[in-house]
Amino acid sequence: MILVSLIALLMLGGLMAWGSERAGSHWPRWVTLGTAFVGLCAIGFDTIPHLGQVDPPSNPWLREYSVPWIPRFGIGLHLAMDGLSFLLIALTLLLGIVAVIASWTEITTGIGFFHFNLLWVLAGIAGVFLAMDLFLFFVFWELMLVPMYLMISIWGHERRSYAATKFFLFTQAGGLLMLISILALSIVHYRQTGVTTFDYSLLLGTSLPPQTELWLMLGFFAAFAVKLPMVPLHPWLPDAHTEAPTGGSIILAGLLLKTGAYGLLRFAIPLFPNASETFAVVAMTLGVVGILYGALLAFAQTDFKRLVAYSSVAHLGFVLLGIYAGNLHARQGAIMAMIAHGLSTGALFMIAGLLQERLHTRDMNRMGGLWPVMPKLSGVTLVFSMASLGIPGLANFIGEFLVLLGTYRVNILLAVLATIGVVGAALYSLILIQRAFHGENTEGWKVPDLGGTQFATLGAMILFSLALGLYPQPLLNAAQPGVARIQTWGDPPTTGEKPAEASDTTTSAPPGP
């Protein structure tokens, strides 16, 4: 019940925020902030005490809610949450709050409608993380696109129409392929059992001919790979992230990209385990390509936001690599990297917005020498750049380390190449600091430093990142049961010398006790 209330709360909050604009321009902001905060507290108090409990194997969910919706097609309003979903929901609401604070002074027109869209994106994302009915999942998947599209195309920067259209088309094209796969899967299930259903748990056991399984898996993979984004399906990302308003960028990078990774973990692999294993090498290679390519392009950017956007391509390459490496460590690492990336990149986009608001430019060639002008902002940026380059002590390090560890067991070459990508991350992160904050203040900038609220927000995000970096175990524990249920492959120790027999015994790993 709490799950459906959460989504309803976000949607109602959105309507209220829109309506409250009449009362004054600050009202939508406070309403949105309150909605996200109430949601976060409710879900936190409700779930955190149960996180550590060992579930009975029969019920994998912490919370579940299910009522029929369109019984004609066996479609139900089936929401469920396990540890993995909980982490992502918490991140969603947290970044929602950050997005409101980051947009506090930036958005001056259509304030009510902006916050309506913001809360509806959050509702869509929360729905994606909770839906356990494939039809419902698809509804939320598409639902989060529209408000995001509106946010970019109304409040974005110079080339907003182009970026918004590109974003919508890419994701929609992938989504429609997934829709075909969802329906085909349901029809295959119907022909085998005579039951029309879209329920996740019922469809899990569908046995498919290998050829069909591969095609259906590719349909899902297309949608998630566009969202993730995986090179070469990424061209929408730099434009959308750069042109979106600050709040939009935070949500795009921090949350929307995670829905792709979540989809892979929750749907693409468990529904099509054999095809996914066959496909794993391709996916891992593309992940590594993403890491290197993203780092290279990030290094070449002069636009602050674009640099951060390309760094997302690299970070999500790690996530893709970790998911398809196929063992528990790498998957845990991927989840850690998702959360960490949400915090660090969200913060960097917020900083980009703060800079743009002060300097009216994102061009790093025109920045420089800002450290003495804005010591607080510069220091905070340094911390998050360090997080982005994966310095030990912050959350990103744990994620990338675990991914590399897991990958090394499966494929040494890819692990080595991915490690080179870490060096690339150091390059672009340092160049960001150097160009923007060091050097001569050639343009003679004199601008105010961070305000109190902004400093507190960014400070809190640093604390979160630090806490996860120093003591990651609670997060890993929370995700553990959910991750353990996903089929693994190539589990230890499958190296180049002794391949097949070890992996054969572990491919059909039963749900972990």
Next chain:
Amino acid sequence: MTLADILALLPTIILAAAALVVILLAACNGSHGVVSRTTATAQALALFSLPLASDVIPRPVTSLLLVDEFALFYAALILIGGIGVTILSHGYLDGKLDRHSEYYALLLLASLGGLVLVMSVHGASFFLGLELLSVSLYVLLAYTREEPRALEAGIKYLLLSAAASAFVLFGLALLYFSTGELAFAAMQPSLEGTGRTVFLVGFSLILTGIGFKLAVVPFHMWAADVFQGSPIPVTAFVATISKIAVVGLLLRALVHTGGYADEAVTGALGILAVGSMFVGNLLALIQNNVKRLLAYSSIAHLGYLLVAVIAGGGLGAEAVGFYVAGYMVTMLGIFGILILLSTPSAEAERLEDLEGLLWRDPLAGSLWVIAVLSLAGVPLTAGFVIKFYVVVAGLSSDRWLLVLFFVVNSVLGLFYYLNLIRVVVARDAEPSDLRKRAIASRWNWSDGFVLASLLLAIVGLGVYPIPFIDLIKQTTAVLMTGVLM
């Protein structure tokens, strides 16, 4: 003719009588408000007579008409759409013209033609209904005869439609030649044996006529000019109600004649479908005029609809039923907004007229955005359930290629649908005071009521479609079992 027969035909009788009443009102100089209210009331009466008719169905009335749940469902759609168009017409025509009685009489006759079409199970009634619909439309399309573009639209439609009717007649003659029968059900056996070629030629000639009415490629040439030139409410009528009636007829004809059994028939429909999707969407991409754009978009939508028609079976017929309903409320919503923005002197039809509508008039703007999203098939709108149905129907009958084309076209369509939304939400448009006044929306209670109902229908069908699905399932089940009798 028994009482039950009369009850079954009551909706058509009411419409016919109302047409006469409206003409009489014209004779005693009834004011515009009275005439349009009479028209709307008559259609509402016809709608409320449907439950009466449903007590006595299924009932063949002579060998020409069959009144069953399927016919009544489509009749209900036609009447509901007709009421909407009538009310919107009042706002549109008021102050534009001083002659209006004939307009409403013709509107009633056109709806009557649609009703006859969806009830007909015989070549003669098919042709009668088609002509009743078309002839009324010739006049309606050119009703604002002072405008050259309306005249152009009317004449274009007249010439092409007359040719299409000739094709239909010729086709019916060939069918009669090969079977000696004109009732749809009796044409069935000729699908085998030597008469097949003659039958197929006849059928394709009829398909030409039907294709023209539906404006599917390659019979779509009239659509853009007619959409652009004719009065907006009439365009809405042509785009929705007249197509719904013809689709209902096509579905019934295919089922009764056993056309589904013949690969040549479904193959021909498949070519029409694929052609319409691609041509409609690609040409829509290059339009600057909203009405022309909607014309091409509707061509593409009819292509999608044909995918559901081809899929056939209970599921396909169900998909078609949902499709026409969802499509009707969406299109009427869009045209409703255009009517709202039009003044007697200037119609809202260029993209610039819509600029920043969301900020000028949040109500109209949100409705526009939701309706366009529904056309594009985004969840929580009727358009999404439509899309879902088409893919399900296509996949269940293993028509993978058609479904793939459908998906490719859905993405193509997004380009211009997004454009329609982008213009409306653009916040930097600052029209001059003069233009602001010219394109201010003219709300009134009746239009507001219609638009609110349409909005409710679009969202309702998208969020909680199950009651409606159950209803359609009933009606199509009757259609499918009706064949076996």
